[in-house]
Amino acid sequence: MVTVSEAPSYAGPMALYAVDPGGEDDAERVAAQLSGWRAAGARITSRRLSYSHFGIVSEDGWSEVAALLDTEAALRT
Numbered sequence: 556m557v558t559v560s561e562a563p564s565y566a567g568p569m570a571l572y573a574v575d576p577g578g579e580d581d582a583e584r585v586a587a588q589l590s591g592w593r594a595a596g597a598r599i600t601s602r603r604l605s606y607s608h609f610g611i612v613s614e615d616g617w618s619e620v621a622a623l624l625d626t627e628a629a630l631r632t
Contacts, residue, residue, distance in 0.1 A: 562595040570627050572620055574611050575603040600627070 573588060575581045585603055592599045602623060606616045624630065 565595065565597040568598045568600065568630060570623070570630055571599050571601045572611070572623065573601060573603050574606050574608050577605065 569592070571588065571592065573585045575585060581603075585601065589599065589601055604611060604616070604619060606613070606619075610616050611620065
């Protein structure tokens with residue numbers, strides 16, 4: 556169990572690919588994730604993908620993420 560921790564420092568832009576299968580609580584969950592990252596000082600761009608947590612690591616999910624990584628402006632420094 557982690558008893559002590561502190562927020563890391565992020566020096567550059569980041570991309571968050573969040574699964575969002577369209578459920579009632581997905582938008583709230585993604586907003587909470589972004590809030591936490593931004594509170595840690597991250598310059599983050601979010602992309603919500605219509606996959607389940609397990610679907611994003613399927614062949615189709617990985618293909619979409621790979622294509623996004625190739626063109627993601629947030630990752631260009």
